[in-house]
Amino acid sequence: MENVAVILSYTGLVLMVLLTGIGSSVGTVMGGNATVGAMKKKDDAFGSYMLLSALPGTQGLYGFGGFFIINSKGIINASMSMTQALAILAAGLILGIVGLISAIRQGQVCANGINAIGNGHDVFGNTMILAVFPELYAIIAFATTFIISQSL
């Protein structure tokens, strides 16, 4: 039984880092691809493209941050309770799934913004603001993980 708790806990941590990491990779690649296209049309706005491409990278960091907060509690061992294990698994699911989807969706907003800038529209500021909308939910998931870790 103790082993099941440890397995569940590590499953939670894996989901946390894995899913958010995948989300951020896909999100940043979307920005990167759009940048390559936009560079053909307007190559003097690389700074804007790069900043927008980097935005979906944060979810992966939240995933890692969540992993760190829980891992540094030092409670994942044979003597841990099933409740603690389920709490960690829940945190992993929350942060992992929300991070995954929000990063990909954020990447889409950024890629559209990059296309638009490439076509000569001055929408850098607007895209930045709109792109952080989906990120809020990854932030809330991270805060949730933090609150869960406080109660472990």
Next chain:
Amino acid sequence: MIVPMIKYSFLVYHKQYEEFLDEIRNIGVVHIIEKPFEETQTLKANKSLLNEYSSTISLLKKRLKNQNSVTESADTDDLSYDGFALLDQFKNYQQRLEYNNQKLTALKKELNAVEPWGDYDLHRIESLSRNNLSFRFFVASKQKFKSEWENQYPIEVISETGTSVYFVLVQANKENYEIEADEIKIPKVSLAQLKSEYDFFINDNIKVNKGLDDLASQINVFEKAKNDLFGDISYERVKLSTQKEADERVMLLEGWIPEENSTSVSDYCDKIRVLYISSKPEESDKVPILLKNNKFAKLFEPIGKLYSLPTYAEIDLTAFLAPFFMIFFGFCLGDAGYGLTILALVTYYKMFKAKAEIKPILTLVQYLGAATILMGLVSGTVFGVNLLDTGYLLNNESLKFLASSNVPQDIISKISGIVGQHYATRDQYFAAITGAIGADDLNEYRSEFMRSAFSDYSILNSFRHLILDSQNMFNLALVFGMFQILFGMGMKAANMIKQKSFVFSISTISWMILIIGLIVLQGGAAAGYFTKESVTMPTYILLGVSGIGILFFNDPSANIFISFAKGLYDIYGMATGIFGDLLSYIRLFALGTSGAILGFVINQIAVQFLSIHYAGPILFVIFLIIGHTLVLLLSVLGAFVHPLRLTFVEFYKNSGFAGGGKAYKPFTN
């Protein structure tokens, strides 16, 4: 603050008009109100020429960038050159370059085809052919080429490449050999001729590039020509915006002038006897916006402009968003070491390298760096090192301090068991004290216990008790959020009073009273300042009073039933909206925490390097520098964007900010 504007309508006699426009342009304060007009051919041509100048300048700038600094310093200040002639020259060069490159591509192809055959004399081949001896050129892949062919047929292998064999067959005109290889047409141009043509275009390209470099060094001439042309276009637009009255004898022109500059124009008009009417803006006027803020708030104007300028009737929020933005940036970056790095680098750059025009931006970054230092100290993070958990030790001096801080003697005696014990983290220290005296007493004297414990680093003893732990940082983010939301509501009420009247602000003020009242009464009761019973009646009174304001003054311009219905809808919007807005501020905490964690991890990994002999310390330092630079860059991006969102979404929404103002652009040289 938005600079007050005055609307001027000028009536000018047609013979005076050109002179009038020239002088108005010299004074350079009138923002002309453009009327719809049909673009003339000249205007269209000038606009396309302006585009040509812009693209030429950007191409030449790139060229300058790629050249070394020697050429760059050769920037000419001699503006006597004719910009248009230079533009023509530039276009010629561009066309030549394009033509040459096309030729070179084609020649390259031909060269590739001819090169395997080497240099031969085409005339001799032709004359031999006339004398009954013809040459046929073949190419075959190495696999297909059979060496016995050389004995079977009169062929001569000319050359071989990695995959193909090139050979020539010589035959009398009557003979006709069949060989299983691809016959190709005899190239009509010799290798030498092709090479010389190729070299010609290469050399010409060198000349053209040299010419373009020379043009790049005269970029100032292009800039001047572009500015002059821009002036001409503005002039043309102003003329087209002029209304012609009285059989085209009187010209009517309208424009906006900042109140403080209006005398210069009216004095001139009085002098040359031009009739004008000046009036204050009316509600329906689309007044151009000129902001005038104090030195500090002015730095944040570019941030406000990222969203939109305010309309003339609104209050300019730049000065009010500035302190919030600064603190929020600091909160999100949240590392005093990073703040110090930013401040030091920017200060150095500003003092020794920066051009005057970017200095305001650098000053803004200095403020952001200072805010980061402040917030980094509040959360106790310096380059990822946590100052909070730096060892806790109670000794006899601590006990004396506790006694002098009015902590009862019986509590002090209870903790004698943990005197001399060392605890690594604040949590462990508090857990030990809770074990000794219980949670209630710890809560009562928490501050005294924090101040009395000695850190492993004596430098921290004086301020470590002020550092907030992560739970408190979480709460602080929400407190900042609540404060900014309420502040925004205050701005909304002020806007209502400015734009309409006090009655229209009652609903917003009621909301503010309700929220603040609930925080004080219910929050106070929850924190134990009041008993629950004692706040019941005041809460009802609060709900009643603010409810009347919210429901019956929601829209004073409508009748009471519509206002009531709108009030109900408003309650729904507010109840869901404020909660969502408040949660949004959690990002301040989350970004700060994730940044701090990354910094900490960099330190942890770097420390591992120290165990390597000899190279360890060097790797340690290199890893720290690279790691923290990356974390800093990543965190700065988030720390800039997220406060932007809080400003433009949460703050602007609660302030009722609409925006959409157009910038004041005077007609000038």
